[in-house]
Amino acid sequence: MHIAIVGNIGAGKTTLTQMLGEYYKWEVMYEAVEGNPYLADFYQDMGRWAFNLQIFFLNSRFAQVQKIRATTYSTIIQDRTIYEDAYIFARNLHESGVMTDRDYQTYQLLFDSIIRSVSQPDLLIYLKADIPKLVSQIKKRGRDFEAEISLEYLSALNNYYNDFVASYDHGKIIEIDVNEMDFAANPDDFQSIITRLNKELFYV
Numbered sequence: 449m450h451i452a453i454v455g456n457i458g459a460g461k462t463t464l465t466q467m468l469g470e471y472y473k474w475e476v477m478y479e480a481v482e483g484n485p486y487l488a489d490f491y492q493d494m495g496r497w498a499f500n501l502q503i504f505f506l507n508s509r510f511a512q513v514q515k516i517r518a519t520t521y522s523t524i525i526q527d528r529t530i531y532e533d534a535y536i537f538a539r540n541l542h543e544s545g546v547m548t549d550r551d552y553q554t555y556q557l558l559f560d561s562i563i564r565s566v567s568q569p570d571l572l573i574y575l576k577a578d579i580p581k582l583v584s585q586i587k588k589r590g591r592d593f594e595a596e597i598s599l600e601y602l603s604a605l606n607n608y609y610n611d612f613v614a615s616y617d618h619g620k621i622i623e624i625d626v627n628e629m630d631f632a633a634n635p636d637d638f639q640s641i642i643t644r645l646n647k648e649l650f651y652v
């Protein structure tokens with residue numbers, strides 16, 4: 449089974465991926481942040497590095513979905529999906545004028561070829577958070593290269609996330625509003641997520 453957590457920067461995907469992986473003994477797949485050759489440069493100069501970063505993420509996410517496809521014996525939980533790269537991040541970079549038309553077209557042609565051989569996740573878990581929550585979590589983790597992320601960027605991404613979730617038709621999706629939650633520190637919050645997942649996955 450393939451389960452994936454989707455959500456904006458700072459929504460808490462990585463933490464929840466790790467916690468659910470431990471709880472259910474699922475295999476976990478994180479996104480490439482440490483050792484990502486473009487991410488820090490991208491946040492310094494988006495226009496220069498947008499295309500390079502998108503190609504890097506697309507390739508790394510494609511490698512993940514191929515691995516997930518080849519894994520038939522266990523459940524895998526994935527931290528962010530290939531859909532978010534294309535339908536949210538790349539689309540936003542193009543529509544905000546950061547990525548040129550020709551780069552975006554090249555990206556899309558590659559994405560279209562790739563997506564034909566990608567199986568959809570069995571379940572998506574969308575962590576929905578408003579801007580103040582995202583900002584406070586980004587600040588809390590204190591990555592230098594994320595210090596300059598603007599409110600406009602976060603809020604444009606949130607709009608694309610809402611569109612994406614509203615029109616998602618590749619499979620099941622559940623939405624968890626995390627604005628008032630701290631599932632890392634509060635066991636009741638984590639339990640409420642487990643209860644929802646048990647219902648969804650195991651009908652209990």
Ligand SMILES: Nc1ncnc2c1ncn2[C@@H]1O[C@H](COP(=O)(O)OP(=O)(O)OP(=O)(O)O)[C@@H](O)[C@H]1O
Nearest residue numbers: 456457458459460461462463479481502505533537
């Ligand atoms: N396709 C993409 N285009 C641009 N930036 C991306 C893309 N995919 C991921 N990123 C960036 O890579 C970093 C990923 O960090 P991380 O794995 O901690 O996830 P996150 O998005 O911060 O979410 P969370 O806090 O929910 O785990 C973030 O700065 C994120 O914006």
